[in-house]
Amino acid sequence: MNIALAKLSVAHQKLVRAALESGQIDVYQAIVSANKLALVETFDSLPEAVKKKLLTQYSSGQFADAAQLKAQATLAQTQLIDQDRRGALALPQMAFAVEQNAARLQQGMRDRLAGDSAFMQKDGAQSDIASGRKNVWAQASGDQSNATDSAGAPGFSMRGAGVNVGADTTFGNSRIGIALGYANSTIDASGKHAKSKVDTFSVGLYGSHSINDWVANAGVSYSGHSIKSDRNAVVDGTSYGMSGKTHGDTVGGFVEFGKKIETSLVNITPSVTARVNETSIKGFTESGVASVTADKSEYLSARVGFGVRLWKDFGDENHHITPSLRIAYEREVADSAPSMNVVLHGINGLAPMRTNLSGLKLGRNIVSAQAGVTMQLSKRLSANAAINSSWRQHETQVGASGSIVYHW
Structure with missing residues (x-):
């Protein structure tokens, strides 16, 4: 009797004792009543989401006592x-x-350096690397990536576009320049009703130096990002909407070493490359039910690789066209997937839970191809256009770019 009463609140204990003392119920009935009241109290204390999940079982009397209900509630909450x-x-x-x-x-900076006459074009062609020559350029580009889900992480579809502008000048066999860029990307998670939009402004410095047919290119950049996320989580048949805003920044750079080899059939520029980008995303809290509070997260991408560009120059010193094809291999040596430490705030009373979320793990081996053409339209004007594609495990990307350069 006392064991059954101990499971109740003080108010219900008094109620059962009063009924027992007045003779309205006997000891057996008091125990039964106490167990039923304990079951009611346990159910009433559950989070709303768990109540909803167990309502049918509870209403049909499938739980013999509060202990059984608590066990099922724990399982339901975990799910x-x-x-x-x-x-x-x-x-x-x-x-x-x-x-x-x-x-x-x-x-964009790499394309600018790769398209100049130190990296391509025969030595007798009109050059934009003559000492003291100045150049301004603009580039527009866009691409689409598709990734398949793996190991529980959702795949995604990502599309982006951007505009870059820059200016550079030459000193002897060296070039230095500055570039500015704006880019926008949207990533949609496959089957998750979730997407993030990123707006980015970037600034970079780049340069090159050539000795005979050997060329070294390098650049550094800083990017500031504005990030918005929207998602709908369907939990136990109910859809919950969440949104978040945050900021981030990326610091990165690249180096490339190559040699220009001219032959009668086709010209070749083999090169080795390295690129690194370190990204930091500030912590944020989503709005909405079932929201997440994310800690500050970091994502490091570092790639080393090699490639070869095949090209052929047609025309004279003032007007010429240079089609090219570049095949490259890169190896990702840093993070293959981004991750976040977060607090899940729970749904309708679920207790908050800290956990780590890991994104899709992409392959480390990356193969890419770029087909392009550089056109010297006049003594002061040239243009470039290219299409490109890359492949790695779980992801395929295609894109295109076009640029124009003015010299004086």
């Missing part, structure tokens, strides 16, 4: 938290869009 966690797995993948935006300006 709900797991659903909540899986719904938040798309959040770390915003780092992919952030890093891609930062890499866009770097690629």
